[in-house]
Amino acid sequence: MKKLKIVAAVSLVGLVLSGCAATDAPAASGELQTVNVGHVQLAIFSPLYVADAKGYFEDEGISLKLEAIKSGQDAVPLAASGKLDVVVSGFSAGLFSAVETGLNVKVVGSMGVSAGDEEVPPSALIASKALVDDGTITNVADLEGRKVAVAGGAGGTGAFYVGMALEEAGLSITDVELVTLGNPDMPTALANGSIDAAFASAPFWNMPVEDGTAVSLWTTPTGTSGTGVVYGGDFAATDLAQKFFTALTRGAQDLQGDDRYTDENLAIIGAATGQTAEQVAAVPLYRWLPDLAPLPEQLAAMERMWMELGAIVYADPIPEADYVDATFAQNS
Template sequence: MAATMLLGVGLSACGAGGDTAGGGGDDTVDVGYVQLSIFSPLFVAQEKGYFADEGLKVNLENVKSGQDAIPLAASGKLDTVLAGFSAGMFSSINTGLDVEVVGSMGVQPEDRERPPSALLVRQELIDSGEYSSLADLKGRTIGVLGGEGATSAHYVGMALEEAGLSLDDVNFTQVSNPDIPTGLQTGGIDAGFAAAPFWEMAVEDGVAEKVWTTPEGTSGTGMIYGGEFSDSENGQKFFDAMARAARDLQGEQRYSEENLRIIAEATDQSVEDVKSTPLYTWLPDLAPLPDQLATMERTWMKLGALEYDQPLPQEEYVNTTFSDNVDAGQDGSDGSAGSDG
């Protein structure tokens, strides 16, 4: 499954919905996405024909990260990107790239015992008494996907803040999710922030303990439109199809047999793997979360990952128009929220 977590930016077509890349045409939408279950509304909308219902042909193209794909969206080579937010995204916007955040993706569910992602500490440190609280992470090496400028580092920063620490008090190192259990076992890292099922593997193998997870409603991923696409009629059509799919994934519906099959096929997993892994939830209108974006920006400013020192005006890069225009009564909706965001 490691191969599903980090994929090259070759812009090769993905078979999540059967379309092939390079379609072209006024009703063709080219989507860059990271192949993870957190982006399940995309897979569901494609497989169930919701894009087709809007008159769209959607090409799905694997990217390694949002940071890599944002310039492609700004130049029109991609219309939209579904990925985690990063310091690189804010830097790109600051330099004038024409992109904007239009929606959120997965948000942390209520379950704190089996969350979709968690902060782990090496079992040896706990057994020796060197770690007893989050404050004991000071000076430690923490493995995170994407390094200090990525979403996982921001989440760790939230944990550190609870202990009166800052991101400057720890050392970040880039470690992919599948490699975090090994890093904890060998002592290469003292702690790590990992997605399920990898954090669960580390706990089950006795190499680490889960010590923290993000609060309910937290989201660090979303939908980014290129400026040209944002100004087109297809921007709303694409968003409506995505929101329709998000409503199919509310509550326990996300674990329906049909949805599990779709997610499994799109992420190259078995249905049993997906079923046994905690899934995120999604806002039924996929509204963007400006307050959380502002917090992320401040985190990276403090860390020095951004070259500017004043927050960007949010009206320049957050657009709520698409979620505001979503028809609350459209088919596929049960009217319930997956999180209070």
Template sequence: MRHRRAVLLALLPALGLLAACTGGGGPGGADGSTVRVAHVPSTLFAPLYVAEARGYFAAQGIKVELRKVRAGQDAVPLAASGKVEAVVAGFSAGLFNGVSQGLGVKVAASMGASTGERPSPTALEVAKRLVAAEKMTDAAGLRGRRIAVAGGAGAAGGYQLAATLRASGLTLKDVTVVNVSIPDMRTALADGGVAAALAPAPFTTAMEAAGVAVPLAVPPKGTTATGVVFSRAFTGKPAARKFLTALRKGAAELQGAGRTSEQNLAILAEATGQSIEVLRNTPPYQWDPQLTPDTGQLMKQQDAYRAAGLLSGKSATADDLVR
């Protein structure tokens, strides 16, 4: 119990994120009909927005309060402390450390995964001047270089970078990962602050159009580092089952041509604040229709963080992590 309390105390600074949340300020979920969901607006989480806009949560008899936070992976303590019932976010090294030490959360669903195709919704963008000067053809040329990742090596992007580098025989220890916010990556590449950046669309498109960067590599097909985290108390409630049922209906709408249908793009534009024109030109992610947590990816992610020296103590098992 003392160990678990220490974990929560170490994570308390993230609870300040509540000040940045939107939505009702009072307790939610007490009667099982309201589910408070912390999220960072992103097309990665399209099933959430589609399910809400199409009325699938309402059809299940639950009300969803979407609460925006600044950093999704840092919002997990909100679920552990009962401030929200669910977090739709990236999985960070902190999640694995916390779960292994008794943090009261469970991974309930997966979210967007890489397609492995080009153009890709996420890409390793390398400074164009560097590629031209060194005739760099793959990520192996980045050994010893500075690479920008939002949130740093321990964020979800750190694992995506590790998966992307693996094909070139590199690990996170072979590069210097620098924490740079996504909007600032283009400037960091242009002024030489970093050699490369792992960035999502539409920022990748903007970098390339400006002649600042070129995509050198993309995460392998199926790479995923995001999903839905439930508070342990919420996991067993009927509302949790209803929430997932509605979420899966949202995922079903995003299969095949549904990923780029005009109606779904309009929903995503409203939810993320991006223009529909930008989204039309943004490569989409892919979603498992059942949003089943990918335990294989979770274990690979944990291994990547441990190899980079970002985890302490024992490793969490798949049963520890997944509901």
């Protein structure tokens, strides 16, 4: 199959933010200091919302200013320039391209991680049941040459997850035809045969499985995470950087195990993401590392796969030490 040629670009179009970064001016004694946080408004970033609602940032002398963003790729340049202090979002090929061009940002933490063994995981690779029933697809290896839908295109985390599944089956990410499609459109596309498989988040993977139009083939292994926390370089050098991360990890610690589903936490997550508590509870939540430590080996694997796809165009991998800083997690 012809290798995809996709150049990852970093776009600022359509994102206008106001206000000063936390590093612009020191606060008076006892006054809360503002930290500007760009976030994608999803439940996978629940530690941020829980820590904010429960006052953990205030305990550290911080007042959050939350700015909704469409993707981390849009916000990374804003963090590098100081217009944002922190970005909480999914990783993409654009992050690596930005670092390679010299933008000053650091990956300091992870967000939602897969438990791997859950009966109803937060996301899964699914295939058309019609193709399974006629014997065309019996396992992941049978996806070779077929159309597989991913959100975010070749430079997004969905493509990385599909690549993981294919490599486990002895194939490469270039052995399938990736189709860019939003999660809500995937069940219909599977039903009408315009795609053969999809990597989808709940409820968009389990809905077609439950109604008999799809079959689950694979889910992400334990500990896999495609999301995390990025600091602007200037913010990372301030005292607030550690205080912010300490508060954030307190939010993560309140979400361990079944505590994810306490009434209080569900209400907080719902309010932050525009849902009811019942709607949040109806969809499987990810898990979070108690210290939200970054996962440099996985980031390196993402970079390698996106290079293979052509979503990253530079020749040599970036040393992990150039863009990953685990000290905030270690000191929380």
